[in-house]
Amino acid sequence: MSSPESKFLEEMRNKEQYSGQWIAILGVQIVANGKNINDVYAKAAKGKTPLLVEIPDKNKEQTLIL
Amino acid sequence: MDLDDATVKTTRSASGEFSTYRTTMYLEIIYKKKRVDVGSVEVAVPKTDPKAENVEEHILIGRRGFFDKYRVTFDEAQKIIRLSRIDRQ
Numbered sequence: 839m840s841s842p843e844s845k846f847l848e849e850m851r852n853k854e855q856y857s858g859q860w861i862a863i864l865g866v867q868i869v870a871n872g873k874n875i876n877d878v879y880a881k882a883a884k885g886k887t888p889l890l891v892e893i894p895d896k897n898k899e900q901t902l903i904l
Numbered sequence: 905m906d907l908d909d910a911t912v913k914t915t916r917s918a919s920g921e922f923s924t925y926r927t928t929m930y931l932e933i934i935y936k937k938k939r940v941d942v943g944s945v946e947v948a949v950p951k952t953d954p955k956a957e958n959v960e961e962h963i964l965i966g967r968r969g970f971f972d973k974y975r976v977t978f979d980e981a982q983k984i985i986r987l988s989r990i991d992r993q
Binding site: 840841843844847875879883887888889890891892894899900901902903904 | 930932933935937938939940941984985986987988989
């Protein structure tokens with residue numbers, strides 16, 4: 839089962855422009871982006887639940903802390 | 905879920921062996937209202953009652969498909985779980 843956001847992510851081109859950043863996807867659009875997941879979430883959420891995606895930076899390890 | 909009988913394999917656990925379907929699922933982590941993309945992961949779905957409403961509670965992720973792609977660290981002292989993507993070239 840995939841969401842509209844995950845399908846958009848799968849089909850997304852030019853991800854490299856967001857290298858090293860988090861992006862927030864709601865429906866079929868990117869509604870926020872930035873270096874800090876909490877800042878991106880705060881910009882994007884506004885009562886909704888965006889999908890947060892970290893676009894890899896080849897020079898850095900991706901780490902999510904819960 | 906479209907589960908294929910051709911993918912059924914035996915899964916071994918501490919409580920014994922049981923049959924599971926093998927498939928790929930898209931995974932998100934939902935934590936404190938945030939949905940975070942993990943991506944497509946190979947999973948095992950127990951063969952018994954795969955249409956059960958709570959089947960997602962029984963889906964298994966394993967060494968191939970998840971733990972070979974992510975380093976998971978449980979830091980009880982700091983009360984955090986650290987998930988690091990492993991890049992294999």
